Structures are given as C-alpha cells and as structure tokens.
Amino acid sequence: MSVVELDKVSRWFGNVVAVNDVTMRLDTGVTGLLGPNGAGKSTLINMMAGFLAPSAGTVTLDGRPLYRDPEIYREVGLVPEREEMYDAVSGWNFVLANAKLHQLPDPESAARQAIATVEMADAQDRDIRTYSKGMKQRIKMATAIVHEPTVLLLDEPFNGMDPRQRMHLMELLHELGDQGRTILFSSHILEEVEQIAARIEVMVSGRHAASGDFREIRRLMTQRPHQYTIRSSDDRALASVMIAEPCTSGVELSVDPDGGSAVQVQATDYSAFVHALPRLASRHGIRLLEVHPADESLESVFSYLVSR
Structure with a gap:
C-alpha cells in the first residue's frame, strides 16, 4: 500500500499563489480531485509526481519526499x-522508450501489455501526430502504467475521449484501484468523478475546499442556498407570495432598463422550493414564463463549500 501525503503545501509563481496551504492524504483506491479550471489541480498533481517543488510544506510518498527522487519515480505513473x-514517434516507440527508461527487465513485453490494456494495439505503429486527442490520451495512459506503478496520477484523463473510450478508462481505473493501487484523477466535471471515485478532494482557487465521501459532499452541494431568476405573468404578485415561504431566505423584484422585471429568489431548501413554486403560481393564477438557476456553475458550488 502506497500513501501520498501533503502537509501544509503551498506553491506560488511570483506573486501568484497557485496552491495555498493544502493538507491531504491519498490512500489506496480511486480518489477524484474535483475543481473548476484554474483551481490548482494541475499544480497539485505535478507536486505529487515529484516534478515540481512545493514553495512551502512537504509532499511525501510513504514518508519520503517526492521531489527529485528517481527511485520514487519508479512507483509513480503520470498522465499530464x-x-x-x-509527434514524429510511433505510439509503440513512445511506450517502449518509457519502459526502457524505467529499466524494466523485459521492456518489449511490458510495452505490449500496456498498449493492449488501453486498446491501442491496432494504432501502435502509427506516428503520434496522426492520433486523435482521445488516442493521445490513451497512449499517454499506456506510458503511465507500463512500469506497473503503485501510484497513478491522471490530470483530466477523459479529455477528448469518445463515450466508449471513457467507459473503458473508467473500468480500467476501477480495476487498478481494486488491485490496491493509489489513484488520483482530476476533473472539473462532477459526473465523471461521481461514476468512479467514492472519495473526493475538492479544490477552489488554490484552496482545499472539501474532502471525504462523495455522497456526503454531493449532499452539501445540493443543500446549499440556490439562486433563481424567475419571470412570470405577474412578477410583483409572485414575489409577494414567495417571500412568505419558509423555503426561501430572500426574494427581490428587479426591474430591467427596458421596463421588464424578474424575481430573484434565494432558496434554502431546494426540494421544497421546486414543489412550492408551481403550486403557488397555480393558486394565484400566475403563469411561469421562465425559471433558471443563477448560480449553478461549479465555481459557485465549490465556493459555497469553501465558505462553510
């Protein structure tokens, strides 16, 4: 069992703080690193891979610092x-070169096995420049697993993959996790993480926002206050009846420069709100013309977690 630990880790580039005081522990199995673009996920992974030194704090694998330790690199696989x-190298030669760099006893056999695992045998003799984005992702995966690492770090591994390729990689990650490997993969797509990882780490703006069981964190996301913009046949009447509902903590009638209006609602109980809104509108003869969430971006969801 391999354990990656980060203790009060920060990394800055000039005046820009990319990662700020992060402490986390990665054990065996599959962990999802979730966060919007620019959250610091790639910087964190590069430090875990030993390619980037932390500006403060420590990053260790089984108690040994990861930065610039070739022996530890033999235990780590990375998909950047x-x-x-x-581009001018064939997929076969690319994976074989990595097998030889790791000084494997039978690099050809290891390369052949890794390429077969990611289903790239039919294209292994083609130059990488002819590959689609999804094929490049798969051949990178082959180089990451060719030496059978105990720790596997994947940075947005599903980018460019078609649905069948994504499903195959998800199954592979499940299998590797069940074998006792420590796997971390990053994504900004909630559904990708939900299908693979029981445990997640959430990053927002360089900060560690949440950590733990996916279902528990998803529940916090669902139960956070929701902002809605509603347009109806009578916005003023709708605002007056919505403000008395216990599921809302704020209702505001806004008027556009062109004379149009909308009702801005903050709902504290999502389930109660989605049932109450059509019921109240029907009771008071109000037609709902438009209802849309005003803050459903991942950034807003994660920012709520940070503020807790």
Whole structure:
C-alpha cells in the first residue's frame, strides 16, 4: 500500500499563489480531485509526481519526499493534461522508450501489455501526430502504467475521449484501484468523478475546499442556498407570495432598463422550493414564463463549500 501525503503545501509563481496551504492524504483506491479550471489541480498533481517543488510544506510518498527522487519515480505513473508529445514517434516507440527508461527487465513485453490494456494495439505503429486527442490520451495512459506503478496520477484523463473510450478508462481505473493501487484523477466535471471515485478532494482557487465521501459532499452541494431568476405573468404578485415561504431566505423584484422585471429568489431548501413554486403560481393564477438557476456553475458550488 502506497500513501501520498501533503502537509501544509503551498506553491506560488511570483506573486501568484497557485496552491495555498493544502493538507491531504491519498490512500489506496480511486480518489477524484474535483475543481473548476484554474483551481490548482494541475499544480497539485505535478507536486505529487515529484516534478515540481512545493514553495512551502512537504509532499511525501510513504514518508519520503517526492521531489527529485528517481527511485520514487519508479512507483509513480503520470498522465499530464498537456497535449504536447513527440509527434514524429510511433505510439509503440513512445511506450517502449518509457519502459526502457524505467529499466524494466523485459521492456518489449511490458510495452505490449500496456498498449493492449488501453486498446491501442491496432494504432501502435502509427506516428503520434496522426492520433486523435482521445488516442493521445490513451497512449499517454499506456506510458503511465507500463512500469506497473503503485501510484497513478491522471490530470483530466477523459479529455477528448469518445463515450466508449471513457467507459473503458473508467473500468480500467476501477480495476487498478481494486488491485490496491493509489489513484488520483482530476476533473472539473462532477459526473465523471461521481461514476468512479467514492472519495473526493475538492479544490477552489488554490484552496482545499472539501474532502471525504462523495455522497456526503454531493449532499452539501445540493443543500446549499440556490439562486433563481424567475419571470412570470405577474412578477410583483409572485414575489409577494414567495417571500412568505419558509423555503426561501430572500426574494427581490428587479426591474430591467427596458421596463421588464424578474424575481430573484434565494432558496434554502431546494426540494421544497421546486414543489412550492408551481403550486403557488397555480393558486394565484400566475403563469411561469421562465425559471433558471443563477448560480449553478461549479465555481459557485465549490465556493459555497469553501465558505462553510
């Protein structure tokens, strides 16, 4: 069992703080690193891979610092987000070169097995420049697993994959996790994480926002206050009846410069609100013309977690 630990880790680039005082522990199984673009996920993964030194704090694998330790690199596999690759090299030679760099006893056999695992055998002799984005992701995955690492770090691994490729990779990650490997993969898509990882780490603006069981954190996301913009046949009447509902904590009637209006509602109980709104509108003869959430971006969801 391999354990990756981060203790009060920060990383800054000049005046920009990319990661700020993060403490977390990765054990065996699959962990999802969730956060909007720019949250610091890639910086965190590069430090876990030993390619980037923390500006403060420590990053260790089984108690040993990861930065610039070639022996530890043999225990780590990395799929970077960046697409730059050796385009004039075939997929086979790319994976084989990585097997040889790890000084495997039978690099050809290891390369063949890794390529077969990611279902790239049919395209292994083609130059990487001819690959689609999804194929490049899969050949990068082959290089990451060719030496059978105990720790696997994947930065947005599903980018560019079609539905069948995504399903295959999800099944592979489940299988590797069940084998006792420590796997971390990053994503800004909630549904990807939900299908694979029982445990997640949430990053927002370089900060560690939440950690733990996916279902518990998802419940917090669902129960957070929701902002809605509603347009109806009588916004003033709708605002007056909604303000008395216990499921709302704030109701405001806004008027557009062109004379149009809308009702801005903050709902503290999502389930009660979605049932109360059509019931009240029907009772008072109000037609609902438009209802849409005003703060359903991942950024707003994660920012709520940070504020708790």
